[in-house]
Amino acid sequence: MEEAHLNRIVAHVDLDAFYVQVEVQRDPSLKGKPAGVVQYNPFGDLRTIKPEEPRIFNDSNGSLIAVGYEARASGVKRSMRGDEARKHCAELQLIQVPTSHGKADLTIYRNSGSKVVDILSRKSICERASIDECYIDITAEAQRRLTASSGQPAMPISPRQVHVCGQDSGAQGWWNRADQDWGPGERLLACGAAAVADLRAQVLAELGYTCSAGVAHNKILAKLASGMHKPMQQTVVPAAATASLLHDLPIPKLRQLGGKFGEEIMSKLNISTVGQLAQTPISKLEALFGDSDAAWLHTLAQGHDADEVKPRTLPNSLSCGKTFRGAGALNNFPDVHHWLGQLGLELEERIQTDRAANKRLPQLLTVSMWHTVAGKGTVDWRGNGSSASRSCQLRSPQAAPIADDALALVKKWAADYPGWHLTTLFLAASNFVAAPTGGSTLARFLKPRSAVSQADADEDASAGKVEAADAPAVPPPGQETSKLPPSRLLSISSAITPSHRKVPKRSVDQLGLDAPLVLDHSEDQLDPTVLAALPSAMQRFEAP
Ligand code: DCP
Secondary structure, X not given: OOHHHHHOOEEEEEEOOHHHHHHHHHOHHHOOOOEEEEOOOOOOOOOOEOOOOOOEOOOOOOEEEEEOHHHHOOOOOOOOEHHHHHHHOOOOEEEEOOEEOOEEOOHHHHHHHHHHHHHHOOOOEEEEEEOOEEEEEOHHXXXXXXXXXXXXOOOOOOHHHEEEOOOOOHHHHHHOOOHHHOOOOHHHHHHHHHHHHHHHHHHHHHHOOOEEEEEEOOHHHHHHHHOOOOOOOEEEOOHHHHHHHHHOOEHHHOHHHOOHHHHHHHHHXXXXXXXXXXXXXXXXXXXXXXXXXXXXXXXXXXXXXXXXOOOEOOOOEEEEXXXXXXXXXXXXXXXXXXXXXXXXXXXXXXHHHHHHHHOEEEEEEEEEEEEEEOOOOOOOOOOOOEEEEEEEEOOOOOHXXXXXXXXXXXXXXXXXXXXXXEEEEEEEEEXXXXXXXXXXXXXXXXXXXXXXXXHHHHHHHHHHHHHHHHOOOOOOOOOOOOOOOOHHHOOOEOOOEOOOOOOOHHHHHHHOOOOOOOOOOOHHHOOHHHHHHOOHHHHOOOOO
16 A cells, blocks of 8 residues: 555444444333344334334334344344244344334434434544444544654553454554554554544443444445444554455455446456455456556555545435335326325425524435336346436425426336336435525525526525535426436445446536436445435345
């Protein structure tokens, strides 16, 4: 690794059994008990259950979406159904997710995740990556500590929770080395790791949540390491350990190679590990994938990743979705309209909450659909099925116009797909601009754009000009955005999850790809904040 890359310290922080921790915090009687969070019963009577209502249903046969570590010790696993899980652990406590608008309501988890981000942001640049994970750039704090350390980085406060890749004698051995044994960048890394341990302790002290982390010189390695030791632990990746860490790593495990491009690499080169990719001559990569992809792949396989942690604690989009399983797939417009109305209600609430908290308003409405065509089997979330997205101006942040405009987009799309069945509907609001201030401004926002007077427009523009400058041109309601390039060439949000194919940054910005414009995506192409709002089965790329 070049020395310049060693001057940066990045961590990936991931909450442990997150939904379960949130539930235990809300109901301390669950503390120490084996517990899991189950999805609502999609075939039952889906009444609204508020977070504060009793939600422990120990006889539930719902699917587990989060499993606490006490229950994992008894063999309970995510995706098990309640009946099977109880065979492993008779005393298992099952908490059902709150529901509203005919679907799961993730608000309590989302808000808890935000509180964690607030704490992490005190000492780092923080980029929220999903409902329970974020990347932090802790370089400045690490440098401050290094300067104060007189060359001997202090041990993390909880050394037994800290692991160092390639270091058999544990963290103590790595920290307590003789002067001459420290390699380039390692002292800074050690100081960063101690800072991350402090932040984790702070999260525990203030919120009661445990989290795990990976600490490295870049995002890819930090992400790889964060899951190595869980719960309540962290793993440090010195540059010297990178090659052995990647040597046997399956290619799809690398953050950007989890999708179709990873599969293409494995099949075209007849290889399966990152180590093999690293050994592939660059000339061969160039012949198969073109010069720029080859260069990028080559550096990626060596464990380099120049992607910066972007300061972003707010999501780029607000979104919600619902899956319609099997015979429940939607195949007529009244049903689609009904569900767009339900999703619209959730979106409306979230837009209003977000506006109050963050003084911003979205401009773009996107409806995404996963669909089958009659007689052609079911959608496979891995990409064998079909998906489509259509966007238009968000003319009003209210459920009814949202549902109407989204329906217009769906109808336009459906004209080309006779026999369509929708297995998922997903709404997103994105492309935020600063919310106008003043008494009449909400009313003004509610007017169609074309109806805004020049005076109004000028005032709004002054409030939101910075963000607006980066926003793509927004088509009027009901009129879809121009066709995007093929998914292989686009990143849903380069700001969070770079595409496996690097598009020049400018073109990504110009396309406004912060919006969840989903075409034929693969796992690593989805904006994690968008992903986090998807129905749970889709979040994990399982068939609904
Ligand atoms: N989640 C979900 N559906 C899934 C997987 C996860 O709704 N199929 C939710 C519940 C999880 C949360 O997302 O608590 C975070 O997912 P993680 O993959 O980070 O898993 P956990 O935090 O539950 O556990 P771990 O400690 O293994 O990270």
